[in-house]
Amino acid sequence: MLSLVAHAGLVRGLVEFGTPGQRERFLPRLLDGAVGATAITEPSGGSDVAGLRTSAVRTPGGYLLSGAKTHITNAPVADVALVLGRIPELGRRDITIFVVDLAGPGVARGPAESLFGNRTSPTGELRFDGLELPGDAVLGTEGHGLQMLYDVISFDRLLYGLIAAAYLEPLLREALEFACSRQAFKVRIADHQYVQGKLTDIRLAIETSRWVSRAALDAVVAGDPQASLRCSVAKLVGSEGLAAATRDVMTILGHRGYVEGPVTRSIQDALGTLIAGGTTEMQRKNIFNQMLGELAEEEVH
Numbered sequence: 001m002l003s004l005v006a007h008a009g010l011v012r013g014l015v016e017f018g019t020p021g022q023r024e025r026f027l028p029r030l031l032d033g034a035v036g037a038t039a040i041t042e043p044s045g046g047s048d049v050a051g052l053r054t055s056a057v058r059t060p061g062g063y064l065l066s067g068a069k070t071h072i073t074n075a076p077v078a079d080v081a082l083v084l085g086r087i088p089e090l091g092r093r094d095i096t097i098f099v100v101d102l103a104g105p106g107v108a109r110g111p112a113e114s115l116f117g118n119r120t121s122p123t124g125e126l127r128f129d130g131l132e133l134p135g136d137a138v139l140g141t142e143g144h145g146l147q148m149l150y151d152v153i154s155f156d157r158l159l160y161g162l163i164a165a166a167y168l169e170p171l172l173r174e175a176l177e178f179a180c181s182r183q184a185f186k187v188r189i190a191d192h193q194y195v196q197g198k199l200t201d202i203r204l205a206i207e208t209s210r211w212v213s214r215a216a217l218d219a220v221v222a223g224d225p226q227a228s229l230r231c232s233v234a235k236l237v238g239s240e241g242l243a244a245a246t247r248d249v250m251t252i253l254g255h256r257g258y259v260e261g262p263v264t265r266s267i268q269d270a271l272g273t274l275i276a277g278g279t280t281e282m283q284r285k286n287i288f289n290q291m292l293g294e295l296a297e298e299e300v301h
């Protein structure tokens with residue numbers, strides 16, 4: 001599921017901010033099997049995005065890009081990536097997104113990391129050592145990378161809620177069927193209120209993730225100023241709901257749920273969503289900052 005989010009983020013970035021040339025060059029490939037990635041996190045950290053070190057120098061023909069990105073979904077197999085870097089010669093506002101064709105020389109990839117979950121989503125390192133980029137490799141405008149990035153990652157964030165809802169549907173079905181067939185104390189375990197509480201909590205996680213995410217998607221499409229806040233709410237509700245609900249499924253299934261298999265893997269996958277796409281703390285930080293922004297806006301008018 002994380003591979004899909006990473007790919008979708010790149011496609012959205014190109015659709016929203018790409019030049020006609022970039023769209024023509026990359027979109028047909030990306031819609032026809034080529035794999036995309038969004039490379040933000042660096043060995044020094046992922047939450048403090050503006051602290052990134054990857055940088056490019058201008059050359060007569062374009063740019064030379066150097067730096068390292070780590071924990072990048074799809075990195076071991078990706079064909080194209082959005083890479084966040086800076087162009088120091090621009091001065092204070094220098095953060096820029098580059099659209100990078102990963103086939104060329106100057107790109108090194110680490111092996112797929114051995115993750116605790118999401119093991120079908122290859123994740124790893126990308127290193128650029130003086131990678132030559134053409135003059136049209138910048139997405140949007142030089143130095144405007146952060147604003148565009150927030151738009152791209154907002155879209156990624158709402159996808160977490162939609163994916164969480166879809167991921168939980170079959171697990172809920174399994175838990176419900178089990179609860180209706182398993183007996184304890186001479187009745188179905190589904191007749192025990194504590195079990196009913198868990199099953200309804202899972203349903204609540206599905207419904208809240210789905211509808212909050214859809215509202216966030218509407219806000220993104222409409223260019224609503226609250227889009228960023230709602231996308232962070234969707235990410236937080238989706239990933240936290242997924243983590244809690246997968247644990248509930250395991251406990252409803254009792255010892256069967258704890259045998260290594262799809263249910264334990266679902267917990268491992270769910271925990272990764274608390275970190276990928278920005279941690280829960282960073283979603284809260286964004287929600288709070290957006291609320292402060294709204295207040296300041298109201299006070300001006």
Ligand SMILES: Cc1cc2nc3c(=O)[nH]c(=O)nc-3n(C[C@H](O)[C@H](O)[C@H](O)COP(=O)(O)OP(=O)(O)OC[C@H]3O[C@@H](n4cnc5c(N)ncnc54)[C@H](O)[C@@H]3O)c2cc1C
Nearest residue numbers: 038039040041045046047071072073272275276277279281
């Ligand atoms: C499965 C998976 C897939 C990933 N895929 C990608 C990808 O495709 N592209 C990509 O760029 N990155 C990807 N990442 C990396 C991910 O975005 C980062 O791990 C994440 O942003 C956190 O960065 P960090 O791990 O460096 O932790 P740090 O930023 O070092 O943070 C460590 C802890 O401190 C907390 N913290 C930091 N700052 C604050 C603050 N101001 N207030 C409160 N708490 C704070 C964090 O919430 C966290 O709990 C992926 C990660 C995982 C696990």
